[in-house]
Amino acid sequence: MSFATSLRQEAQSIFDSIWQHPFVQGLAKGELPREVIIHYVQQDTQYLNTYCKVYGMALAKAHTQAQMRAFYERIGLLLDGELVPHQNLCQVAGASYEAVRQKAAELAPTAHHYARHMLSVAQQGTLGEIVAVVLPCHWIYVDIAKQIVDESHPAANHPFYDWISFYASDRMQAGLNELITMLDELAASSGELDSYLMKSAFLDSCRLEYQFFDMAYKLERWEPTPRTLPDIPPLPDADRVLERRDRPNDASLSDTRGLSDTRSLPALGGSRDV
Ligand SMILES: Cc1ncc(CO)c(N)n1
Numbered sequence: 001m002s003f004a005t006s007l008r009q010e011a012q013s014i015f016d017s018i019w020q021h022p023f024v025q026g027l028a029k030g031e032l033p034r035e036v037i038i039h040y041v042q043q044d045t046q047y048l049n050t051y052c053k054v055y056g057m058a059l060a061k062a063h064t065q066a067q068m069r070a071f072y073e074r075i076g077l078l079l080d081g082e083l084v085p086h087q088n089l090c091q092v093a094g095a096s097y098e099a100v101r102q103k104a105a106e107l108a109p110t111a112h113h114y115a116r117h118m119l120s121v122a123q124q125g126t127l128g129e130i131v132a133v134v135l136p137c138h139w140i141y142v143d144i145a146k147q148i149v150d151e152s153h154p155a156a157n158h159p160f161y162d163w164i165s166f167y168a169s170d171r172m173q174a175g176l177n178e179l180i181t182m183l184d185e186l187a188a189s190s191g192e193l194d195s196y197l198m199k200s201a202f203l204d205s206c207r208l209e210y211q212f213f214d215m216a217y218k219l220e221r222w223e224p225t226p227r228t229l230p231d232i233p234p235l236p237d238a239d240r241v242l243e244r245r246d247r248p249n250d251a252s253l254s255d256t257r258g259l260s261d262t263r264s265l266p267a268l269g270g271s272r273d274v
Pocket residue numbers: 044047048082136137138141209212
């Protein structure tokens with residue numbers, strides 16, 4: 001059995017729990033409360049920035065040009081911040097993506113933990129550990145999207161159709177296969193301790209992926225003293241990214257509904273057929 005397959009087997013119960021988590025079931029059914037979506041996107045935007053930097057650190061430790069190219073391509077995708085899924089989520093929540101990403105939000109405890117976990121492995125670990133720490137992120141989302149497709153064959157009117165199509169796409173599957181192959185190659189030339197550290201990094205990321213969905217669903221924030229951040233000016237590049245895609249009209253750009261901390265908003269999506 002390949003190293004990646006053995007890690008995947010060891011993580012099976014975590015993958016199962018993620019699939020059963022109400023956030024993921026909400027994605028599958030097309031029903032998620034809007035404040036949950038917005039909390040998720042605010043946290044995930046920052047998560048993806050860190051994730052992108054971790055690939056940059058992997059690039060610095062690459063052994064071959066093929067590895068450098070793989071990391072470089074992933075960084076390219078990430079610099080658009082996985083725009084399509086985030087825009088899809090915001091559109092369902094009735095909020096503008098630009099407003100959500102520009103609203104300063106403190107990293108919630110779990111997102112903070114996950115970011116520090118990846119950064120410390122990236123700084124202190126081997127290339128194999130870095131590939132192991134980023135792999136669950138990719139693997140879990142592709143798995144969720146494919147499972148939704150297999151179980152319910154969502155039609156184009158599914159509220160999260162773009163999210164599902166993005167992660168179930170051949171491009172994401174190809175990126176996943178590339179990472180898995182890389183991990184197996186690196187494991188083949190690793191000693192017992194190195195393999196153990198790779199496994200630890202992988203399993204901790206899997207657990208944190210579960211916690212990340214849970215953080216969004218429970219609107220997790222620091223207690224007892226969440227910090228209120230000053231509004232920061234827009235990222236200079238955010239506009240350019242949006243201009244390259246379908247830019248929302250001005251009315252929706254000024255729509256910041258859902259950015260307040262209200263827990264009583266209704267769920268979205270209702271009982272639309274999948
Ligand atoms: C927390 C998290 N894990 C994985 C992905 C998929 O890239 C994401 N966008 N966010």
